[in-house]
Amino acid sequence: MSIKKEVKKWLLAPFDSETQENVRALQKKPKLLEDAFYTHLEFGTGGMRGLMGVGTNRINKYTLGKNSQGISQYLKNTFPNKEIKVVIAYDCRNQSQSLAETCASVFTANGIHCYLFNELRPTPELSFAVRYLKAQAGIVLTASHNPPEYNGYKVYSNDGGQLVPPEDQNIQKVIENTPFEAIEFKGNPELLHKIDSEIDIPYQQSVLKVALQSKHKKNLRIVFTPIHGTSITLFPAILKNAGYDDLHIVSEQAQPDGNFSTVNSPNPEEKEALALAVQKGTDVNADIVLGTDPDADRLGVVIRDLNSNWYYLNGNQVMVVLTEYLLQKKKESETLTSNHFIATTVVSTPMIKKIASSFNIQFKSTLTGFKWIGKLIQEHPELEFIGGGEESYGYLVGNEVRDKDALSTGLLACEIAESAKTSGRSLFHLLLECYQKYGAFKERLVSITKEGKKGLKLIADLMTTFRNNPPKSLGGFLVVRIEDYLTSISIDTISGQKTTLFYPQSNVLKIVLSEGSEIALRPSGTEPKIKFYFSVQETYNPNVPWEIQETHLDQKIDLLVSEIVPE
Helix, strand or coil: CCHHHHHHHCCCCCCCHHHHHHHHHHCCCHHHHHHHHCCCCCCECCEEEEEECCCCCCECHHHHHHHHHHHHHHHHHHCCCCCCEEEEEECCCCCHHHHHHHHHHHHHHCCCEEEEECCCCCHHHHHHHHHHCCCCEEEEECCCCCCCCEEEEEEECCCCCECCCCHHHHHHHHHHCCCHHHCCCCCCHHHEEEECHHHHHHHHHHHHHHHCCCCCCCCCCEEEECCCCHHHHCHHHHHHHCCCCCEEECHHHCCCCCCCCCCCCCCCCCHHHHHHHHHHHHHHCCCEEEEECCCCCEEEEEEECCCCCEEEECHHHHHHHHHHHHHHHHHHCCCCCCCEEEEEECCCCCHHHHHHHHCCCEEEEECCCHHHHHHHHHHCCCCEEEEEEECCCEEEECCCCCCCCHHHHHHHHHHHHHHHHHCCCCHHHHHHHHHHHHCEEEEEEEEEECCHHHHHHHHHHHHHHHHHCCCCEECCEEEEEEEECCCCEEEECCCCCEEECCCCCCCCEEEEECCCCEEEEEECCCCCEEEEEEEEEECCCCCCCHHHHHHHHHHHHHHHHHHHCCC
């Protein structure tokens, strides 16, 4: 349907008068009108995300109502003659609560029991709740770490993991075939169940079960910021129950705030988002600083280096230290077997594979997006998942939850830091020991934003260019392998030999250099960006300060960036 015809529909019933008025106002701004209506929002890497506003390419009560109506129909077709349950949570974002209530009304209007949290709650708790309540699906209203003008709609299957193919595609088809006129907004209050502590308590217990390593009183000074998000509802209590009394919360960021008024971006991947917390860490002489994103699935960790200066761990470094510690603990207790496995994604650090090999356990690699790690857990009940994560500051301990969990990860990070402090060392020492054992690695993500319809085409054209004309050398080293996850083919560029990549098809291209460096390219599944993932490595030298070695690794990345990332 043309944009003009789509706009005309939104000027009539069933769209309410306020929506119609906003569409008329948008008609005076042709470029914004086109962007709001030129396409329909679809599920990406981390669910459905978009700008809030009127239009088919926006998050609003009609697009999310259409989602919920379509999912209702899908669930009734999939689970006939069965009492269907859906759990809904929401974060601190503007409109999250009202949109969650709208979605709940649609589900109950369709005869589905809806369990809605009374107040904002972390995304990992929603994943836990789906499994705990034996629900057929879960929804969380969040746009994760995106700017304030965004919101989103994550859908979880009955295993507590985010939707993956073919289920996401099947649901998308039903949604596409659901007209706006079919949305049933008038809910059935008898099918609406408000929940809070009956889920909070067992979820907190599950976090303590998988992440708590010792039950004595702890001697660790912690600074914590929820960056205006949902973790404030549970994480302080979790730390207290674990024995951490020396906790300092960043008061300026403790209250939920959909405008994220103290930061440019509520993303713990960015140093600016943790600036207030690090300053407080300096003021109180803290040992560790922790920060979570708005829906509490991502965790930022800042620790002291050997000179007691603050050192920002990236997502790969957090993943390495946590995984090494978990495996070492299991090895010491003589409970580690070849049936254990750890997992990460194709754009994350190669160190995780080296760790698995060192401990003689299974290693599994997935596409980008934590939903794929959740799928691995579901598909391999004969194996025991220990932990795994991705470079984008996400990690999961154990299998009580099926999505990345900043709360259990945060507790485990404190346990590791406290254990090291007790023995006169630090979490930074443990990181350097990993480098000495496996090699010195450094990763970096570089993103290029291309907004709107033209931006999507530019991103697609960039991927096509790299796919059809990959570089023959970078940084002075030969390209020895090209892995194309869209065609599922890996090419040895020296011999010309082709092998099959056993992954679902995805628009990802990886370039491997002769000395081991890797560069991966992919369009973001949640933002208008193309992402370049860099990983470089060299032998660790214990006689050279880490800051010098890290600078050299950064220089290697700088060179690669200058040669491959377009201006």
